[in-house]
Amino acid sequence: MRASKVGLVLLACAVAGAAAAPMVAPHTPDQQYRALLDAPPTVPHVIDDDGAWHAPFIHPWVLANRLEQTFNQDRSTRVPLAWFSGGTLVRSTDDERAPLMLLGTDSFGRDVFSRLLYGARTSLGLAALAALAALAIGAVVGGIAGYAGGIVDDVLMRASEFVLVLPAIYVVLALRAVLPLVLSATQVFLLLVIIFGVVGAPLVARGVRGIVRSERGLEYAIAARSLGASHSRLLLRHLLPATSGFLVVQCTLLVPAFIVAEATLSYVGLGFPDPIASWGQMLHDASNVRALADFPWLLSPAVAIFVVVLALNLLLQDRRAAARYTGPM
Amino acid sequence: MAVYLTRRLVFAVLLIFIVSSASLVLTRLAPGDFAMVTLGVDARPELLEQTRARYGLDRSIAAQYRDWLSHAVRLDFGQSMQHGVPVAGLVAGAAANTAILAVTALSAATLIGLPLGIIAGSKGGTAASHAIRAISIVALSTPSLLTSLILLVVAARTGWFPVGDMRSAGVSTTTDLLWHLVLPATALALPIAAMFERLQAQAMSEAIAQPFVLAAVGRGVPRSRVVWRGALKAALRPTMAIYGLVIGALLSGSFAVEAVTSWPGLGQLMLNALRARDIYLVAGCAAAGSMFLAVGTLLSDVALAVVDPRARE
Numbered sequence: 001m002r003a004s005k006v007g008l009v010l011l012a013c014a015v016a017g018a019a020a021a022p023m024v025a026p027h028t029p030d031q032q033y034r035a036l037l038d039a040p041p042t043v044p045h046v047i048d049d050d051g052a053w054h055a056p057f058i059h060p061w062v063l064a065n066r067l068e069q070t071f072n073q074d075r076s077t078r079v080p081l082a083w084f085s086g087g088t089l090v091r092s093t094d095d096e097r098a099p100l101m102l103l104g105t106d107s108f109g110r111d112v113f114s115r116l117l118y119g120a121r122t123s124l125g126l127a128a129l130a131a132l133a134a135l136a137i138g139a140v141v142g143g144i145a146g147y148a149g150g151i152v153d154d155v156l157m158r159a160s161e162f163v164l165v166l167p168a169i170y171v172v173l174a175l176r177a178v179l180p181l182v183l184s185a186t187q188v189f190l191l192l193v194i195i196f197g198v199v200g201a202p203l204v205a206r207g208v209r210g211i212v213r214s215e216r217g218l219e220y221a222i223a224a225r226s227l228g229a230s231h232s233r234l235l236l237r238h239l240l241p242a243t244s245g246f247l248v249v250q251c252t253l254l255v256p257a258f259i260v261a262e263a264t265l266s267y268v269g270l271g272f273p274d275p276i277a278s279w280g281q282m283l284h285d286a287s288n289v290r291a292l293a294d295f296p297w298l299l300s301p302a303v304a305i306f307v308v309v310l311a312l313n314l315l316l317q318d319r320r321a322a323a324r325y326t327g328p329m
Numbered sequence: 330m331a332v333y334l335t336r337r338l339v340f341a342v343l344l345i346f347i348v349s350s351a352s353l354v355l356t357r358l359a360p361g362d363f364a365m366v367t368l369g370v371d372a373r374p375e376l377l378e379q380t381r382a383r384y385g386l387d388r389s390i391a392a393q394y395r396d397w398l399s400h401a402v403r404l405d406f407g408q409s410m411q412h413g414v415p416v417a418g419l420v421a422g423a424a425a426n427t428a429i430l431a432v433t434a435l436s437a438a439t440l441i442g443l444p445l446g447i448i449a450g451s452k453g454g455t456a457a458s459h460a461i462r463a464i465s466i467v468a469l470s471t472p473s474l475l476t477s478l479i480l481l482v483v484a485a486r487t488g489w490f491p492v493g494d495m496r497s498a499g500v501s502t503t504t505d506l507l508w509h510l511v512l513p514a515t516a517l518a519l520p521i522a523a524m525f526e527r528l529q530a531q532a533m534s535e536a537i538a539q540p541f542v543l544a545a546v547g548r549g550v551p552r553s554r555v556v557w558r559g560a561l562k563a564a565l566r567p568t569m570a571i572y573g574l575v576i577g578a579l580l581s582g583s584f585a586v587e588a589v590t591s592w593p594g595l596g597q598l599m600l601n602a603l604r605a606r607d608i609y610l611v612a613g614c615a616a617a618g619s620m621f622l623a624v625g626t627l628l629s630d631v632a633l634a635v636v637d638p639r640a641r642e
Contacts, residue, residue, distance in 0.1 A: 003466075165344060165626065167618040169581035170599060174352055174615065177603035178359035260472040264585045267474065268600055283478065287589075292478065293485035302475045310470035317466060 007314030014308050018120035025114035026091040026100045029277040033099060033109040036061060038069045038295045041104040042092075049075055056081045060098030069294075104297035106285050112300055115277040119301060122185075122278035124308070126192055127258035131251050133197025138204025139240060139247065145205065146212030147235050157209065160202035168199050172261060176270045185276040192265070196258050204250050211243045252316045256309040263305060279305055337630070341623035345616050352615035353397060354390060356608045362386050363410045363606045384410050397609065406616075407609035411602070416613040419598065424617045426495060427594035430586070431579045431621075433510055434517035442522035443568065446529025450564070451556045453534050461526065468523035473582035477516035477589040484512055494591050513586045520582070521575060528568050536564035562636070569633045576625025580618060595621075 017024065033039075042058040057078045061071040079098040083090050092100040103112040145156040163171075175195050183191065215221055216239060224238050259279070265271040266280025267287060274281065279301035286298035364380035365372075381387045385396070397407060406416040449461040471479075484490040490512045496505055536542065537560055545555045584596035591597070599614035601607075 162344070165619070165622055166348065167580045167622050168577060169584045169596075170615060170618045173584070173599065174355060174603060174611070177600075178355045180360050256470075256472075260474060260585075261581075263472075264474050264581075264588070267585070268588050283474075286478070292482045296482060299478060299482065302478055305472070306470055306475055309472065310467065313466055313470045 003314045003317050007311040007317075010307055010311035011315070014120060014124065014304070014311065017117050018124050021114075021117035021121055023087075024089050025111070025117045026088050026095075026102075027111040027114040029110065029115045029118040030275045031110060031114075033105060033111075035063065035109070036071075036099070036101070036105050037109045038107055038298075039071050039101060039105045039109070040295075041297055042098075042101045044081060044100075044102075048078060054078065054080070058092060058098065058100060060094075103300045104295065106282070106298060108285075112282070112297055115282055116279075116300055116304055119277040119279045119282055120304065122189070122272065122276065123259055123262055123280065123305075126189060126196075126262055126278070127255045130193045130196035130200065130258045131254040133193055134200030134254055135204055135247050135251060137197055137201035138250075139208050139243065141201065142205035142208025142210075143212050143235055143240055143243075146209035147216060147231070147239065149213070153209070157206070160205045163199065164202040164206070169261070169264070171199055172196070172265065173270065176265060181270075182273070185272055188272050188276075192262065192271070196261060200254050200258070204247070204254075207246050207250065208240075208243045211246060212239045215239050215242045249316065252312045256312050259305055259308060263301075334627075337627055341620070341627065344623055345619050348619040349401075349612040349616035350394070350398070353608055353612040354394060356603065356606060356611045357390050357393065359606065361606055363608070366604070366606050367411075397612070406613050409602070409610045410607045411605050411610065416609050419610065420595070420613040420617050423593060423595045423598040423614070424621070426592065427580075427583055427587070427596065427621075429506075430510070430513055430517060430592060430594060431576075431583050433514040434521065434583075435575070435579060437514060437518040438522035438525055441518070442525025443529050445522075446526040446568075447533050447556065447561060447564075449526065450530035450533025451537055451560070453537075458530070462530070465523040465526045468519045469527065471519060472585070473516045473520060474585035474589065476519055477513060477586045480512050480516055481589060492590075495593055513590045513592050516590075517579065517582050517586050521578060524571070524575070524578075525568060528571060529564065532564040532567045533560065536560040539563065565636045566633070569629065569636050572629035572632060573626035576622055576629070579625075580621060 039061045042061065044056045044058055045054075046056055047053055048057075057080045059073045059075050060077055060079055062074045064070045064072040077098070079092050079094050081090050081100065082093045085091065086095070090100065092098050099111065101111050101113065103116065106112055106115070141156050141160065145153040172195055176191070179191065212235075221234065221238055224234055229238070262271060262278060263280035263283055266278055267283050269284060271284075272278045272281045282298070282301040286292055286295070292299065362381070363384060364377045364386060368377060368380060378387070385393055388396075400407060404417070406420075408414065409416050409419055412419060445461050445465075449458040449465075452458050480490075481492055484492050491509050495509050533556075537556070539560070541563075542555055542560050545559055546552060550559075580596075583594060586592065587594040587596040588600070595614055595617055599611065599618070602610035602614055
């Protein structure tokens with residue numbers, strides 16, 4: 001059970017960071033510092049060069065070479081950090097000239113750490129909503145197919161199998177690319193939720209159908225029907241709850257898949273438009289080799305994605321093991 | 330078996346037909362067309378009309394689709410508007426590049442994942458099995474998009490591997506190709522190897538618990554022989570069954586890897602074709618993509634039938 005606890009803690013941290021983004025992030029996601037393009041992280045120190053202790057402070061960056069975009073640390077200046085001021089948890093006392101950039105800045109001079117937190121809202125929110133959409137569509141389609149049987153079952157399952165054998169990424173790519181490229185962030189968000197939901201649903205539908213089919217013939221279902229339960233009541237109150245374990249496992253599989261799908265789409269420029277922070281959009285900023293090699297902090301969204309996917313995988317590991325020992329299969 | 334195979338083949342052909350038709354019509358219906366994309370929105374109207382007429386974009390969708398279809402049944406998939414060469418050649422080249430990447434990654438994933446899974450599954454509870462499991466979970470959590478980005482940073486900083494593309498300029502040796510292949514293939518293979526390892530380990534630990542294994546050990550058959558001959562045969566089924574789905578994961582992963590390492594594969598071609606609204610090329614790429622999946626699932630079903638006689642019925 002240890003692995004799943006670690007996963008749960010990691011996931012809780014990510015969700016809390018996303019939820020509290022406006023309070024924790026030192027800057028807004030679109031705030032630009034034109035003097036600090038691709039600046040390295042400002043690491044908080046407590047000991048200065050003479051060995052004396054201070055409250056946490058940072059050294060500001062001074063542009064050394066505009067062509068190479070290299071910076072030198074001004075180690076003679078100490079800028080103390082201000083706690084609970086300016087509406088955020090922590091920020092620099094001299095936010096104009098020496099801002100706190102925990103993970104450096106991107107090529108527009110925006111704070112990567114703040115964008116990472118705001119981006120978590122977009123990326124995790126999108127993945128979670130899309131997973132819910134896929135589960136809802138899958139449960140409805142699979143439930144009806146499994147309950148009704150016959151020709152309805154045949155038609156619905158053939159349709160899901162058809163979507164299932166399509167190359168998923170090409171479908172998402174084609175659907176996104178044929179729609180207008182310039183859309184507002186909300187439109188892109190809803191659009192991706194729908195596309196991901198539809199593409200992710202068939203696998204859920206197939207599983208739900210199988211469970212509903214086998215549960216339909218069990219005593220409790222027959223009893224409920226003989227007591228006069230309507231079709232919808234029988235399906236919604238009695239049969240679909242039996243699929244909840246399956247749905248939870250599917251959810252932990254779909255969310256990471258959707259996080260990666262958003263990242264891939266945004267990476268190739270078909271995801272969220274630029275000022276919006278999402279993890280994939282931030283990776284897009286790191287999409288040339290020179291940026292990657294010289295400004296490795298631009299890869300922090302990759303680390304964030306890894307941590308969230310790892311957390312979900314850890315959760316799933318124990319759930320699988322538990323299902324193996326107690327489940328009927 | 331013959332009837333089954335024929336039915337599957339008919340289904341595959343139907344699938345490819347529907348997918349390519351749908352992508353052609355969708356791209357045609359999409360806002361903006363090839364003339365607009367290449368010449369720009371503020372191009373002179375007569376120039377736009379001229380370009381549209383040249384590529385047949387001034388006709389109705391139905392007329393254009395009929396024309397494309399009548400050629401497609403004769404295996405002529407039209408000319409790419411971007412490149413001015415037949416679509417078939419372009420798609421075949423890109424599909425071959427994707428296939429090189431995908432087949433290498435799949436073989437590597439199988440060769441690494443299966444043996445590790447067998448070891449982890451047959452030696453449950455030991456340090457080795459815990460270590461393999463931990464590595465697997467980490468590898469499972471690094472999507473190819475991330476691995477290829479991180480490997481690219483390493484390559485760019487150390488110079489150990491070439492960054493991007495498939496061949497060095499002007500060099501066409503196999504060694505050079507393999508050299509370029511290492512990085513993208515590793516990125517693509519890693520999560521799939523981890524998935525194989527997990528599946529195989531689970532199947533193996535279940536197979537090991539079967540009475541026939543105990544019976545064989547009781548008869549004095551060496552343990553390694555029981556594991557690698559007897560139990561393995563019973564435990565291969567779940568992994569073989571997943572190969573069909575893995576082809577899909579491989580295509581998605583390879584799209585990301587191709588985008589990051591600029592590998593000239595199908596994903597890149599499709600992306601550029603979609604952007605340029607090069608409708609015939611989009612249809613060709615979509616057809617090739619679904620063909621990959623159809624062939625993949627077919628092969629995995631055949632493999633399953635080979636390992637598990639029950640699946641043949």
